[in-house]
Amino acid sequence: xxxxxxxxxxxxxxxxxxxxxxxxxxxxxxxxxxxxxxxxxxxxxxxxxxxxxxxxxxxxxxxxxxxxxxxxxxxxxxxxxxxxxxxxxxxxxxxxxxxxxxxxxxxxxxxxxxxxxxxxxxxxxxxxxxxxxxxxxxxxxxxxxxxxxxxxxxxxxxxxxxxxxxxxxxxxxxxxxxxxxxxxxxxxxxxxxxxxxxxxxxxxxxxxxxxxxxxxxxxxxxxxxx
Amino acid sequence: xxxxxxxxxxxxxxxxxxxxxxxxxxxxxxxxxxxxxxxxxxxxxxxxxxxxxxxxxxxxxxxxxxxxxxxxxxxxxxxxxxxxxxxxxxxxxxxxxxxxxxxxxxxxxxxxxxxxxxxxxxxxxxxxxxxxxxxxxxxxxxxxxxxxxxxxxxxxxxxxxxxxxxxxxxxxxxxxxxxxxxxxxxxxxxxxxxxxxxxxxxxxxxxxxxxxxxxxxxxxxxxxxx
Numbered sequence: 001x002x003x004x005x006x007x008x009x010x011x012x013x014x015x016x017x018x019x020x021x022x023x024x025x026x027x028x029x030x031x032x033x034x035x036x037x038x039x040x041x042x043x044x045x046x047x048x049x050x051x052x053x054x055x056x057x058x059x060x061x062x063x064x065x066x067x068x069x070x071x072x073x074x075x076x077x078x079x080x081x082x083x084x085x086x087x088x089x090x091x092x093x094x095x096x097x098x099x100x101x102x103x104x105x106x107x108x109x110x111x112x113x114x115x116x117x118x119x120x121x122x123x124x125x126x127x128x129x130x131x132x133x134x135x136x137x138x139x140x141x142x143x144x145x146x147x148x149x150x151x152x153x154x155x156x157x158x159x160x161x162x163x164x165x166x167x168x169x170x171x172x173x174x175x176x177x178x179x180x181x182x183x184x185x186x187x188x189x190x191x192x193x194x195x196x197x198x199x200x201x202x203x204x205x206x207x208x209x210x211x212x213x214x215x216x217x218x219x220x221x222x223x224x225x226x
Numbered sequence: 227x228x229x230x231x232x233x234x235x236x237x238x239x240x241x242x243x244x245x246x247x248x249x250x251x252x253x254x255x256x257x258x259x260x261x262x263x264x265x266x267x268x269x270x271x272x273x274x275x276x277x278x279x280x281x282x283x284x285x286x287x288x289x290x291x292x293x294x295x296x297x298x299x300x301x302x303x304x305x306x307x308x309x310x311x312x313x314x315x316x317x318x319x320x321x322x323x324x325x326x327x328x329x330x331x332x333x334x335x336x337x338x339x340x341x342x343x344x345x346x347x348x349x350x351x352x353x354x355x356x357x358x359x360x361x362x363x364x365x366x367x368x369x370x371x372x373x374x375x376x377x378x379x380x381x382x383x384x385x386x387x388x389x390x391x392x393x394x395x396x397x398x399x400x401x402x403x404x405x406x407x408x409x410x411x412x413x414x415x416x417x418x419x420x421x422x423x424x425x426x427x428x429x430x431x432x433x434x435x436x437x438x439x440x441x442x443x444x445x446x447x448x449x450x451x452x
Contacts, residue, residue: 016428017256024388027253030246032385052446059443066435066440066441068448070448094365095365099361134325134439135321136440141399146373151376153377154380158384163251171363171366174366191373204243215292217285223297223299226409
């Protein structure tokens with residue numbers, strides 16, 4: 001049996017990597033700053049084919065064992081959207097009830113979804129036990145399947161921001177209700193429900209920070225050495 | 227009680243978003259293509275301060291309720307690295323034993339970690355029930371706390387690739403063993419263990435595809451309408 005880890009790397013393709021220059025890296029930092037979680041959308045539709053192009057970019061994300069477990073569901077049907085909206089309304093009312101005092105009053109002022117205005121709704125599921133990838137890399141950490149889809153979502157989010165398109169991740173939902181409303185295979189696992197469209201008010205600071213809900217922490221406080 | 231979702235957006239900061247032009251977007255697509263999961267590293271160290279700068283970029287990622295649950299652990303200690311290496315060796319032998327026939331033979335040829343060569347090891351945990359964020363957005367989908375850290379990792383991965391620095395996500399580990407070896411709070415949840423350094427052979431196709439383990443699927447096959 002070959003020793004694991006003793007092989008040479010497979011030969012890379014001809015031609016080296018592109019040189020990402022300082023201007024590109026500065027643009028990337030701008031992109032990270034302006035890639036916000038959008039709750040306020042214009043109703044203006046996306047150009048034809050744009051959502052499909054964003055999904056194609058999302059599929060360039062890393063996945064455990066190259067299993068590509070992501071499944072994208074474009075939700076257009078009014079009744080299905082209404083069912084998702086109802087799940088949000090119910091879950092958000094419960095979340096408000098769980099907040100206390102001044103926090104509850106502040107929570108009630110927050111806009112936590114753009115479901116009514118965003119022209120595109122995109123649900124992202126995973127096939128939790130995909131044949132693709134042949135199980136590689138996920139035996140001890142099966143959650144890496146869902147994590148792969150999260151990186152696809154984040155890729156889409158950044159690609160959208162580079163087009164001036166906003167994304168809002170709605171997590172105040174009952175996954176079982178959403179799965180049933182969309183009539184996808186019952187064993188699929190919901191990772192995210194995304195609202196996508198042009199932002200009403202682009203910003204480079206989190207809306208939750210501007211609203212006084214939470215503030216950003218210094219990165220150095222979140223790193224330790226061992 | 228105020229109606230949820232009826233508030234106007236908080237005012238955006240002065241000045242609009244930058245115009246991300248076609249050249250930047252083409253560079254972003256290159257970055258997505260060359261951001262590979264690296265297993266073959268040079269031992270050359272990163273410049274002083276570079277890892278801290280990458281962590282700071284990671285902290286610009288979105289997080290549920292702005293809770294910033296990520297905790298970065300830079301692992302330098304040789305004994306701790308050896309304990310992580312031992313966990314990988316054990317888990318990888320078990321994973322090999324679970325493969326059958328030709329798949330097992332192919333698995334045995336794969337290099338699945340760069341633990342011995344990569345100059346930097348970075349473990350990423352989450353505080354699973356953070357006080358920050360005040361619970362917003364995670365009552366029905368508590369996994370969004372870990373998902374937030376996944377987006378921070380992906381942000382770091384892209385920022386590193388833009389500097390010509392490679393990242394390899396090692397998931398063939400026992401999370402309990404890694405948590406114990408690093409002596410972090412026992413309730414922290416391990417999301418990823420990253421090898422970071424200059425890649426020995428940059429590429430724009432997945433190593434698992436070049437090795438014949440798995441192939442990429444057409445995005446259109448992974449999208450449905452509802």
